């Protein structure tokens with residue numbers, strides 16, 4: 163069963179805000195929330211750089227946005243977040259083209275795929291959702307600092323509640339693979355990365371936010387079977403109904419995180435429904451787990467991530 167949840171849209175949360183002169187990068191901009199986030203930021207005046215791995219799909223998405231809003235500026239750039247060499251190439255090109263960046267929306271993601279490995283051998287969900295974005299963000303740090311004040315928005319998920327991060331075996335080398343556990347771990351990593359990044363960059367006025375966008379029908383469900391929808395519904399509190407948002411409502415919290423004056427002076431926090439999330443309460447549909455905001459775990463993940471990508475960052 164599904165219900166529809168009214169909530170603000172991208173256009174509503176960005177109304178009256180001008181991003182003229184800003185450069186905004188959006189990953190996963192070939193589909194779903196990334197396309198809508200790109201559209202909304204560009205409509206507010208930002209020059210938007212849409213990033214994705216499939217050239218034809220990315221160009222089709224960008225062309226559709228250009229046609230709908232000829233006054234807006236959309237650039238495109240290829241990056242495969244599941245390949246660290248591709249991330250390094252993209253970051254080098256981006257730094258050259260965009261020496262100042264105000265907004266980085268780390269939105270790309272893969273959910274509940276079968277056991278797969280990235281080009282570098284990492285479990286696919288951890289490797290794509292966290293490590294690819296970790297490396298991209300760290301490499302783009304000079305442009306973020308040069309563009310300050312700015313914000314980094316990391317798309318997490320309510321799915322972070324499925325699992326704490328597993329420091330003993332982050333890549334499923336020695337335990338049975340569970341696709342939902344792995345998704346949860348990667349989405350907890352997105353929040354921990356937000357905490358670690360914000361601690362490092364806040365003195366330079368670059369702030370980081372983690373976002374749960376809601377439940378939205380997008381291509382994210384491409385690996386799901388009917389039984390997965392049933393299992394997710396069964397996890398929903400109350401009467402087992404999943405409550406859906408439209409794509410415009412789903413992208414609203416990312417857009418709010420990137421632009422809202424209500425978040426001035428804040429960072430290292432987890433947002434949902436265009437608000438700062440409360441801690442998880444028994445029976446609640448939303449909220450953020452304490453383990454995802456733990457600053458010691460955030461530091462540990464930072465060091466592990468540096469080790470896995472083979473590079474230390476002067477952040």
Ligand SMILES: NC(=O)c1ccc[n+]([C@@H]2O[C@H](COP(=O)([O-])OP(=O)(O)OC[C@H]3O[C@@H](n4cnc5c(N)ncnc54)[C@H](OP(=O)(O)O)[C@@H]3O)[C@@H](O)[C@H]2O)c1
Pocket residue numbers: 189190191192193194195196213214215216219241242243244245269270271272273290317318319320321374375376377378379380381382383
């Ligand atoms: N939709 C929801 O209900 C929901 C709920 C909670 C959190 N989220 C989060 O929201 C974010 C956006 O999801 P969505 O719903 O918009 O999903 P989507 O429609 O599947 O879009 C995901 C985007 O990520 C890209 N991507 C995947 N793997 C990549 C890689 N290796 N390198 C570069 N790009 C890659 C996809 O490109 P390809 O098409 O080429 O794969 C696509 O552009 C994700 O981080 C997701 O975890 C979504």
